[in-house]
Amino acid sequence: xxxxxxxxxxxxxxxxxxxxLECVQDMDHENMFWYRQDPGLGLRLIYFxxxxxxxxxxxxxxxxxxxxxxxxxFSLILESASTNQTSMYxxxxxxxxxxxxxxxxxxGPGTRLTVL
Amino acid sequence: xxxxEQDPGPLSVPxxxxxxxxxxxxxxxxxxxxxxxxxxxxxxELLMYTYSSGNKEDGRFTAQVDKSSKYxxxxxxDSQPSDSATYLCATNSGGSNxxxxxxxxxxxxxxx
Numbered sequence: 766x767x768x769x770x771x772x773x774x775x776x777x778x779x780x781x782x783x784x785x786l787e788c789v790q791d792m793d794h795e796n797m798f799w800y801r802q803d804p805g806l807g808l809r810l811i812y813f814x815x816x817x818x819x820x821x822x823x824x825x826x827x828x829x830x831x832x833x834x835x836x837x838x839f840s841l842i843l844e845s846a847s848t849n850q851t852s853m854y855x856x857x858x859x860x861x862x863x864x865x866x867x868x869x870x871x872x873g874p875g876t877r878l879t880v881l
Numbered sequence: 882x883x884x885x886e887q888d889p890g891p892l893s894v895p896x897x898x899x900x901x902x903x904x905x906x907x908x909x910x911x912x913x914x915x916x917x918x919x920x921x922x923x924x925x926e927l928l929m930y931t932y933s934s935g936n937k938e939d940g941r942f943t944a945q946v947d948k949s950s951k952y953x954x955x956x957x958x959d960s961q962p963s964d965s966a967t968y969l970c971a972t973n974s975g976g977s978n979x980x981x982x983x984x985x986x987x988x989x990x991x992x993x
Contacts, residue, residue, distance in 0.1 A: 796979045798980075806985065807887075807983055807986055808983040857924075859979055868981065870981060872926065874922075874923055874924050
């Protein structure tokens with residue numbers, strides 16, 4: 766069964782702390798994504814990785830960085846957390862295009878981060 | 882103009898009602914159209930997808946795409962309380978373009 770797991774369901778951090786959100790997928794997918802989801806704003810792409818050590822900025826990368834040292838793991842880093850980064854963070858993965866429809870993204874359960 | 886527009890609702894209907902959820906998009910290159918369902922405190926899951934224009938039916942759910950008007954619809958027949966969730970439309974141009982463009986989601990509540 767397809768699975769994307771995220772390290773924490775709920776996280777509370779203080780302003781200025783460095784925060785690591787971890788995502789692991791067991792489907793051998795090449796592509797992984799980090800989104801944040803906020804009421805009224807929907808899902809917004811923060812970063813995207815299409816291969817180990819490769820990354821691409823999404824729509825809202827400011828204040829975030831990512832790391833992908835292994836194919837199955839994609840980490841989101843908040844270098845210095847701020848209150849406006851309080852949000853639901855969702856990780857997703859999808860396989861490489863090999864013909865046919867392959868654009869389904871499989872999502873993790875999300876991490877609800879609160880920055881005080 | 883946002884690439885994908887979706888009425889956020891909320892939408893509240895009685896059990897058994899027919900539900901219509903809609904999105905519009907602006908990019909003519911979009912070829913694949915998806916509907917994701919997200920239950921409270923969970924990640925989104927793919928419900929249905931269609932390629933190009935046309936209808937696709939799966940049980941009580943029908944996805945419809947009209948590329949000429951850039952309009953995407955999801956119909957739910959005989960709605961059930963278990964259908965209560967946020968529904969997100971998503972689209973992209975397919976192939977090796979892996980990024981999806983999402984609507985903001987519509988919160989649906991089906992009342993018993």
